[in-house]
Amino acid sequence: MIKWMLFLILTFSISGIAATNLEAQEHRLDEHIAQEFGMPFALNYLEASRVHDEMWVLFPRSQEGELVYPTYYGGHFFCDKGGFVFKVVGSLMAEAQTGVFAELLKKDSVEVRAVEFSHLDLISTLNAICHFVSDNPDNELKIATWGLDTPGNIVVVQMQKLNEETEAAFKRDVIDSPMVTLEEGGPVKTLVPQENEEPDFPATQEVVLTDSDKTSHLQPGGRIYINNFGFSAGYPAERKPETGFVTALHGLPLEEQEVRLGSQSGPVIGDVTGPIHNGGSADGAFIAMHQSLFDRTVDNRTLLHSDMRPAHGMILTSVSTPPDNVTRTQRNVVVTNSNFRADLGGGLVLTDMIQTTGHALYGESGGIVFRPIGSDAQVKGVIVGSDGDSVTGDNMFFSWSETINREINVTQP
Secondary structure, eight states, X not given: OHHHHHHHHHHHHHHTTTOEEETTEEEOOOHHHHHHHOHHHHHHHHHHHHHHHHHHHHXXXXXXXXXXXXXXXXXXXXXXXXXXXXXXEGGGHHHHTTSTXXXXXXXXXXXXXXXXXXXXXXXXXXXHHHHHHHHOTTOTTOXXXXXXXXXXXXXXXXXXXXXXXXHHHHHHHTOOOTTEEEEEOOOEEESOOSSOSSOSSOTTOOOOOOHHHHHOEEOTTOEEEETTEEEEOOEEEEETTEEEEEEOOTTOOOTTOEEEESSTTSOEEEEEOOOOOSOBSOOOEEEEESSOEEOSEETTEEEEOOOOOOOBTOEEEEEEOOTTOOOEEEEEXXXXXXXXXXXXXXXXXXXXXXXXXXXXXXXXXXXXXXXXXXXXXXXXXXXXXXXXXXXXXXXXXEEEHHHHHHHHTOBOO
């Protein structure tokens, strides 16, 4: 009987009969998630996604549109069974049960967990560590990464060398807090090699732009080149009166540099007009396009702007193109840290990255990351890095699109 009910649910969900509309977003069971994680997980995740979007609408915001975190809020995430978990500071549970999320917390599909630390306190701790790293680029502690472990309600700091001496120095010079746990770990590496060994064509070859090039559509995740640096295209954006797209730049000073399609000697399609230099809370650049149009679909889905921050456990999809020019789509990329910060070296400290289970190699920087919702793709950001000691590009990191847009003053159409 149970198997028959699950079959009916799957059939109706995929056909759209059981699809639920929420804030103009269509949620339906994703067959990729069901195949990868199993039907019970997929059904839990479907309901959890609906709850997540309901919660996002309820979140208080400042006049500038920034999220305002209530003092009782301890974070939220998708658990290993696909369900939705809302965390509340234990001593403030009564306040949470009468606040803006009161009705949400009564839902049977929401698991409420009491925690010790508020999200505000954890973010404040992250910022204190970030200020130390930014102000002391040559410090001997060699702090590689620091991020928010939402399920654990703790800040995790990775140091390249951890022992009693460095632990004591961290507590003395940076912060001594019960909210922080120290681990040994390596740096995050950006995914652009310093330069390619051989150009695709002779550097002196003159490329004539054909009518086909002028009318071609650059696909999100497609291969582009800025000088000798190979990137992937991200998501469409506007900086009026110009239109174009966003990619990653890793702090390289490349304003007004030409952007070429497909190879180092491919046709010029635009130029860099808005990079991030030497750190900040995002890693992105706006490419103003001149000859080509940027496609508004990816993975057969329509691209949409979304200011929803990816939560721990959220399942995403990425599209990017390595140097072999074969576009790669990764589905079921799972967020493992939704507020991750790292010292990338050379003065580049990124403070708003998202860590995932995905894989990314050199040249895939800038590729688009999105959340599939029915026939739509909610843009989440662009790929920027992976674990430094991994030749396979384990643990893909990306910058959140909402932060990039604010930093480089672009909007998503």
